[in-house]
Amino acid sequence: MVRIAVLGAGRIGKIHAASVAANPKATLVAVADPFADAAQPVADGYGAEAMTDAMAAIERSDIDAIVIGTPTDTHVGFMMKAIELGKAVLCEKPIDLDIAKSEAAAVAVERAGGKVMLAFNRRFDSxxxxxxxxxxxxxxxxxxxxxxxxxxxxxxxxxxxxxxxxxxxxxxxxxxxxxxxxxxxxxxxxxxxxxxxxxxxxxxxxxxxxxxxxxxxxxxxxxxxxxxxxxxxxxxxxxxxxxxxxxxxxxxxxxxxxxxxxxxxxxxxxxxxxxxxxxxxxxxYRAEMDAFIDAIHGDKPMPTTVRDGVLxxxxxxxxxxxxxxxxxxxx
Ligand SMILES: NC(=O)c1ccc[n+]([C@@H]2O[C@H](COP(=O)([O-])OP(=O)(O)OC[C@H]3O[C@@H](n4cnc5c(N)ncnc54)[C@H](O)[C@@H]3O)[C@@H](O)[C@H]2O)c1
Missing domain, CATH: 3.30.360.10 (Dihydrodipicolinate Reductase; domain 2)
Structure with a gap:
């Protein structure tokens, strides 16, 4: 089982949490949002743990992969932490609003051989x-x-x-x-x-x-x-x-x-x-998450990459x- 934490329990975080929970190869371990009122109902819906500190969720040893559904200006910080700890990442678009910061993040991910998938969901529309x-x-x-x-x-x-x-x-x-x-x-x-x-x-x-x-x-x-x-x-x-x-x-x-x-x-x-x-x-969104989990499970390349996000x-x-x-x- 791929053990996953979803960061952000807003519009897109709720969708991603539901998709993780529906995938038989994954477990939704935690949902993190600084607003406990936002994280708790989503976590409760799938028997996951609600957290208010996203960095603490990334650091947990019982988490293999992170789904970043937080506001855009937080994406790179969470992505870098996850890569440093060898965890796979599904990151919402855009990587960041700043192209130089996005490029630097992509280079760092590529150098580290990090597994990052960019959430361009439309490619997964049937x-x-x-x-x-x-x-x-x-x-x-x-x-x-x-x-x-x-x-x-x-x-x-x-x-x-x-x-x-x-x-x-x-x-x-x-x-x-x-x-x-x-x-x-x-x-x-x-x-x-x-x-x-x-x-x-x-x-x-x-x-x-x-x-x-x-x-x-x-x-x-x-x-x-x-x-x-x-x-x-x-x-x-x-x-x-x-x-x-x-x-x-x-x-x-x-x-x-x-x-x-x-x-x-x-x-x-x-x-x-x-x-x-x-x-x-x-x-x-469901097929996008399934593709992310399949890539981790089968140790395959991510179907979309952080480079796609930069381009x-x-x-x-x-x-x-x-x-x-x-x-x-x-x-
Ligand atoms: N792929 C798509 O179709 C799609 C659709 C909508 C949004 N998005 C992207 O998803 C991201 C989130 O958008 P949204 O519409 O869900 O926003 P939202 O405001 O509905 O939800 C964001 C959530 O993140 C939480 N949050 C804020 N700071 C946080 C932190 N430090 N740690 C953890 N949680 C934190 C907020 O409390 C909120 O609950 C944006 O980057 C947006 O561009 C993508």
């Missing part, structure tokens, strides 16, 4: 994983363009916007990782534009955007287009298209059922989209620069 498999099987030939539409149902609270690091590092980073993964090549050129159309006053205050588009190009000329908006009134919109030399793959939004309703007023009416990321990616963050940095200057930025 519909997107099917796309990757279809590309690998040659079903659409050589990839030429990737188009990703990724829109949230509504603006996050102002307190979240304030500490998020901006839409490119916080939200687009998932799509930047997806673009790298589906293109199969590293982008070398980034062009981005950003607007404030949803909540201009708030976004001016934090020098951020709510509506962005990013274009990536690789050295061989493959392209990706990402569009993000913090508000889509019809719900959480997650669609991907990949154009290849002999065909195209598309993945549409998932819905609670595939039922369509036809009446005198409407044809082909469908249920609303799944609410937000916790619902849309429920399967992906996606570097693309986000280039997007910030491009939106600011109005110029294409070489990676």
């Amino acid at each position: 519909t997107f994983a099917e796309m990757r498999r279809a590309i690998d099987a040659g079903r659409i030939g050589d990839v030429r363009q990737v188009v990703i539409s990724s829109r949230d149902p509504g603006m996050p609270p102002p307190a979240y916007v304030k500490t998020s690091g901006g839409i490119f590092r916080d939200m687009t980073i998932h799509d930047l990782d997806m673009a790298r993964w589906l293109l199969g090549e590293e982008p070398v050129l980034v062009t981005a534009v950003g607007s404030r159309l949803v909540d201009p006053d708030l976004l001016v205050q934090y020098n951020d955007y709510d509506t962005v588009m990013v274009v990536l190009q690789t050295a061989s000329g493959k392209q990706a287009h990402i569009n993000n908006c913090r508000e889509a009134v019809y719900g959480y919109d997650q669609r991907v298209e990949v154009l290849g030399s002999i065909g195209m793959l598309t993945q549409d939004n998932l819905r609670p059922t595939t039922m369509r309703v036809t009446t005198a007023e409407l044809t082909d009416a469908r249920e609303p989209l799944l609410n937000f990321f916790l619902e849309r990616y429920a399967q992906a 996606a963050l570097r693309l986000a940095e280039c997007a910030v620069e491009s939106a600011r200057t109005g110029r294409a930025v070489a990676v």
